[in-house]
Amino acid sequence: MDETRWNVRQVALGSAEYPYYYGHDCADRIAHVLGSYDADRFLVVTDDTVLRLHGEGFLAELSRWAPVEVLSRPAGEEMKSLVTLEAHLEQATRAGATRRSVVIAFGGGVPGNLAGLMAALLFRGVRLVHVPTTTVAAMDSTLSLKQAVNSRQGKNHFGTYHRPEAILTDVKFLQTLPPRELRSGLSEATKNCLAIRPLSIPELRDRLTHGQLQSTGTLQWLLEESLTAKAFAMSEDTKEQGPGLVLEYGHTVGHAVELCDQRLRGPQGISHGEAVAFGMIAAARISARLGGLDADGVALHEELVGALGAPLQVPHGLHLADIMAVVRADNKRGYLALQESEAAMVLLSAPGSPMGEPRNPLVAVDLAVVEDVLADLLGPSLLPAPARTTNGVLQQ
Ligand SMILES: NC(=O)c1ccc[n+]([C@@H]2O[C@H](COP(=O)([O-])OP(=O)(O)OC[C@H]3O[C@@H](n4cnc5c(N)ncnc54)[C@H](O)[C@@H]3O)[C@@H](O)[C@H]2O)c1
Numbered sequence: 001m002d003e004t005r006w007n008v009r010q011v012a013l014g015s016a017e018y019p020y021y022y023g024h025d026c027a028d029r030i031a032h033v034l035g036s037y038d039a040d041r042f043l044v045v046t047d048d049t050v051l052r053l054h055g056e057g058f059l060a061e062l063s064r065w066a067p068v069e070v071l072s073r074p075a076g077e078e079m080k081s082l083v084t085l086e087a088h089l090e091q092a093t094r095a096g097a098t099r100r101s102v103v104i105a106f107g108g109g110v111p112g113n114l115a116g117l118m119a120a121l122l123f124r125g126v127r128l129v130h131v132p133t134t135t136v137a138a139m140d141s142t143l144s145l146k147q148a149v150n151s152r153q154g155k156n157h158f159g160t161y162h163r164p165e166a167i168l169t170d171v172k173f174l175q176t177l178p179p180r181e182l183r184s185g186l187s188e189a190t191k192n193c194l195a196i197r198p199l200s201i202p203e204l205r206d207r208l209t210h211g212q213l214q215s216t217g218t219l220q221w222l223l224e225e226s227l228t229a230k231a232f233a234m235s236e237d238t239k240e241q242g243p244g245l246v247l248e249y250g251h252t253v254g255h256a257v258e259l260c261d262q263r264l265r266g267p268q269g270i271s272h273g274e275a276v277a278f279g280m281i282a283a284a285r286i287s288a289r290l291g292g293l294d295a296d297g298v299a300l301h302e303e304l305v306g307a308l309g310a311p312l313q314v315p316h317g318l319h320l321a322d323i324m325a326v327v328r329a330d331n332k333r334g335y336l337a338l339q340e341s342e343a344a345m346v347l348l349s350a351p352g353s354p355m356g357e358p359r360n361p362l363v364a365v366d367l368a369v370v371e372d373v374l375a376d377l378l379g380p381s382l383l384p385a386p387a388r389t390t391n392g393v394l395q396q
Helices: 027-035 048-062 082-094 109-124 135-139 179-195 198-209 216-234 243-248 251-268 272-289 295-307 320-328 367-376
Strands: 007-013 016-023 042-047 068-073 102-107 127-132 146-149 158-161 166-170 342-346 348-350 362-366
Touching: 007 216, 016 027, 016 216, 027 048, 027 166, 042 048, 042 082, 042 109, 048 068, 048 102, 068 082, 082 109, 082 146, 102 109, 109 127, 109 135, 109 146, 109 158, 127 135, 135 179, 135 216, 179 198, 179 216, 179 243, 179 272, 179 295, 198 216, 198 295, 216 243, 243 342, 251 272, 251 320, 251 342, 272 295, 272 342, 272 348, 272 367, 320 367, 342 367, 362 367
Parallel strands: 016 166, 042 068, 042 102, 102 127, 127 166
Antiparallel strands: 007 016, 146 158, 342 362
């Protein structure tokens, strides 16, 4: 792989297509592409951390092409609110935004989602471009049309779908991420290999255990893997309600553990990526109980999740009954006819082979089996004492 190359891949989510440009040390090339949009103004939605770390060079490049209005707040999930959205929209219109303006999401998934909804609402829809700076945004959230902010009750309650014009990433941006943030997006990439791209597992294993995770080569490889996996899962399912549900692998239990841990430890708790990684351990064991994965498949999950530095057991202090209550209310229930005593989950019969139907990879699982497997996974937490910069409000 030539790490100095400027690459472009086409993302196709059903009828929505957009280019994904990526390279290393390429802020000038990103600005050059943005310059070609003939915008009368760039509305840059970001957070104060990203602005401090990467704003100077990037904004200087951008301002050679059009006036730049910066819309920034302290980093964190609190930014994903209607209050900030309204303030940004008002600031944009005061600054003279028009239908020719382009909203640039510059940062992680939080400014990305906020910018996406802002672009959808401003004058009933203006152009949106993502410049992701986290692994979650570069490898996951921008490869989706979903844009949303949080309500006071929960995550992503107010939103819509809005297609970006393009995604443009400088892998150099990702190299300033703290290790936990870096790994958060990598567990989604690991999930993609386990659930969708088993042929990539040997290389993934090698890179996770021997490679430097933040090396340009590894980040570009993981980015390309994520693009391929998403393209496969979502080419005919832009709303992630059919075959794209395979992307939910690890999310049923992961989501429940994330919510319970967040209630217990607040923003210091388990990250979304760590929770999904643990959720894959649980899913692998449930698959094995139901005659799916063999012992090698379960061991493979444990090896990869361990290499990610994510917990292999239920985090200390969480109660089984609380986790099961969230599993019972999981939002995938509507996609499958279920008994009260069942949950809808993605399970594997082997790496890359979901147990469900291709058109709907979910299967009904008896909640007693989930509970039994989680009881086996109770134990001292392997979580390090975290110093998280973001609020870890649960993700959907
Ligand atoms: N389909 C979707 O729309 C989808 C999918 C996955 C996640 N999400 C959303 O994404 C959000 C999580 O995204 P995230 O993890 O990127 O969170 P984030 O945007 O809060 O970024 C995490 C932290 O990293 C910091 N940061 C960003 N870039 C940095 C860099 N290059 N160097 C150092 N620090 C940097 C940020 O300031 C922040 O403190 C959630 O709100 C979730 O709901 C959406």
